[in-house]
Amino acid sequence: xxxxxxxxxxxxxxxxxxxxxxxxxxxxxxxxxxxxxxxxxxxxxxxxxxxxxxxxxxxxxxxxxxxxxxxxxxxxxxxxxxxxxxxxxxxxxxxxxxxxxxxxxxxxxxxxxxxxxxxxxxxxxxxxxxxxxxx
Numbered sequence: 219x220x221x222x223x224x225x226x227x228x229x230x231x232x233x234x235x236x237x238x239x240x241x242x243x244x245x246x247x248x249x250x251x252x253x254x255x256x257x258x259x260x261x262x263x264x265x266x267x268x269x270x271x272x273x274x275x276x277x278x279x280x281x282x283x284x285x286x287x288x289x290x291x292x293x294x295x296x297x298x299x300x301x302x303x304x305x306x307x308x309x310x311x312x313x314x315x316x317x318x319x320x321x322x323x324x325x326x327x328x329x330x331x332x333x334x335x336x337x338x339x340x341x342x343x344x345x346x347x348x349x350x351x352x353x
Contacts, residue, residue, distance in 0.1 A: 219264060226257050231268045281307070 219227070222243050229239035236254030245253045258265065281304070288300035305311060323331070 219261065223257065223261060223264075226254075227261055227264050227268050230254075230258065230265055231272050 222245070226239050226243035226245075229242045230236060233239055236258045237250045238254075240250040240254035240257060241247055284300045284303050284307075288297050288304060291297045291300060302311075
C-alpha cells in the first residue's frame with residue numbers, strides 16, 4: 219500500500235465516503251468516484267483493520283464520557299441511562315424477565331365465574347335498586 223492509498227484508508231475510516239476520501243488523499247476530483255469505489259474494494263481488509271483500531275482508540279474517551287454523565291448529568295434519567303450503558307458494555311446487562319402465572323380451573327369453576335360475570339352485566343330489576351335516603 220502506497221502513501222496515497224494509506225491516506226485514502228485514513229480518510230475513509232473517518233468519513234465512510236469513498237469519493238471524498240479519494241479527493242482528500244490527492245486523487246483527481248473528476249475520477250474520485252470510480253477511484254474511491256475501486257480503492258474501497260481493493261483495500262477492504264486495510265479499511266477493516268484501521269476501523270477496528272480507530273474504534274479501540276475511541277473506547278476510553280467514550281467510557282469516560284458515559285461515566286461522567288452517570289455521575290454529573292442534570293437529570294436522574296440521563297444518569298440512569300448512562301449507568302445502564304456502562305453495565306451493558308461490561309456485559310452485565312440486566313436480564314429482562316417476564317413471569318406468567320397460569321391458574322388452572324375446572325369447567326364447572328369457569329362456568330360459575332362466567333355466570334357471575336354475566337349477572338353483573340344484566341340490567342337490574344327495579345326491586346334490585348338499593349334504597350337510599352331519597353327513596
